[in-house]
Amino acid sequence: MTLSAPRETRVSPAVHKSLGLNALLNPVRGDRSYSILDLGPALEANVRFWSQFSCWLHIHDFYRSYREWKAADVPEEESEEAAFSALLPFSDETVFDIILAWDIFNYFDLRELEALVQRLSRWCRPGTRLFALISSLPNISASPTMFRILNPEQMIYEIPTQDTRPCPRHQPRDIARLMARFTVSSSFLLRHGIQEYVFAFK
Amino acid sequence: MIWKKSDADNPPTQTPMQPPPQPSAPRSQPPPAKERALIGPSIEIKGTLSGGEDLFVEGRVEGKIELAQHSVTIGPSGRIKADIQGRSIVVMGEVEGNLAALEQIILRQSSKVRGNLVAPRVSLEDGSDFKGSIDMTSKPAVEAKPLHTDNTAVKPPSQQVLRQDKTGDKV
Numbered sequence: 001m002t003l004s005a006p007r008e009t010r011v012s013p014a015v016h017k018s019l020g021l022n023a024l025l026n027p028v029r030g031d032r033s034y035s036i037l038d039l040g041p042a043l044e045a046n047v048r049f050w051s052q053f054s055c056w057l058h059i060h061d062f063y064r065s066y067r068e069w070k071a072a073d074v075p076e077e078e079s080e081e082a083a084f085s086a087l088l089p090f091s092d093e094t095v096f097d098i099i100l101a102w103d104i105f106n107y108f109d110l111r112e113l114e115a116l117v118q119r120l121s122r123w124c125r126p127g128t129r130l131f132a133l134i135s136s137l138p139n140i141s142a143s144p145t146m147f148r149i150l151n152p153e154q155m156i157y158e159i160p161t162q163d164t165r166p167c168p169r170h171q172p173r174d175i176a177r178l179m180a181r182f183t184v185s186s187s188f189l190l191r192h193g194i195q196e197y198v199f200a201f202k
Numbered sequence: 203m204i205w206k207k208s209d210a211d212n213p214p215t216q217t218p219m220q221p222p223p224q225p226s227a228p229r230s231q232p233p234p235a236k237e238r239a240l241i242g243p244s245i246e247i248k249g250t251l252s253g254g255e256d257l258f259v260e261g262r263v264e265g266k267i268e269l270a271q272h273s274v275t276i277g278p279s280g281r282i283k284a285d286i287q288g289r290s291i292v293v294m295g296e297v298e299g300n301l302a303a304l305e306q307i308i309l310r311q312s313s314k315v316r317g318n319l320v321a322p323r324v325s326l327e328d329g330s331d332f333k334g335s336i337d338m339t340s341k342p343a344v345e346a347k348p349l350h351t352d353n354t355a356v357k358p359p360s361q362q363v364l365r366q367d368k369t370g371d372k373v
Contacts, residue, residue: 059334
């Protein structure tokens with residue numbers, strides 16, 4: 001009998017250049033304070049990165065929270081709006097300068113995304129920037145990638161599982177309709193099939 | 203049979219378990235061990251905890267922990283539903299509440315925290331399950347601003363708006 005090695009569930013982290021991150025951070029200056037909403041999980045590298053600026057960082061691991069909410073015994077009639085209200089409970093006075101959506105757009109259908117973007121728009125003001133990575137590949141990791149900021153031009157992609165799922169492959173026209181209250185400040189199609197967007201709230 | 207000596211036979215300051223005095227030992231006294239209070243795993247406290255020494259919590263606390271000049275450590279089995287003030291705060295267990303430290307807050311890998319953190323230095327280890335906000339503005343912690351919750355998050359001053367870039371092309 002031979003013992004087989006346990007299956008490696010994570011994909012080895014890889015460093016990627018990020019022109020979008022660079023564009024997002026370009027206007028960030030050290031003499032100001034920023035309010036940042038991070039919809040990804042809490043990561044040591046990102047907290048360390050943002051700590052060099054004067055900022056107020058909100059971390060909300062939104063996808064996992066939403067999954068937990070859906071897994072809970074919620075009434076059928078509960079809508080995404082209700083979920084997003086509960087999961088993103090900021091007051092109307094809250095305003096964010098930067099929203100880090102990372103790749104979570106790939107994990108929601110257009111109806112859910114519409115509710116999410118509508119919710120996020122409440123806390124945007126002209127100039128608020130939203131950073132998103134949208135995949136055009138047929139398949140994506142079963143769970144969102146963890147993006148660790150190395151420096152303003154590089155991120156480490158840490159894919160949590162080797163399992164995959166079909167990518168919704170949101171079309172540019174759908175993204176344009178979805179983000180009607182934003183303009184595209186920058187967008188970069190990377191070699192590995194991911195498009196980085198920096199949206200700016202109108 | 204062993205005869206038990208009477209108390210009068212024993213020197214008052216010496217017990218058989220104590221090592222004999224070391225005449226060759228240096229005269230300078232070692233620094234006293236830092237005083238630290240421990241709340242054990244079976245202890246549950248409701249109310250406000252305050253005092254003049256460091257605190258290590260392995261039990262449950264509901265209410266407030268106010269030790270602004272001392273360090274507060276929440277051990278792996280600590281379960282806290284309270285706002286915590288300390289000089290430095292280290293969390294290994296679970297906390298639901300706001301944390302304010304004069305020096306630093308450290309969330310260890312095993313921690314689960316729901317709340318808002320205010321400190322000049324915040325360190326968060328990977329694996330830490332954190333949801334909330336981290337105030338890393340340069341103002342001194344604790345007295346900089348009152349602790350806030352997500353529901354009362356305040357709007358930053360208007361001069362903090364990011365410069366709006368030239369409108370880009372639509373997708």
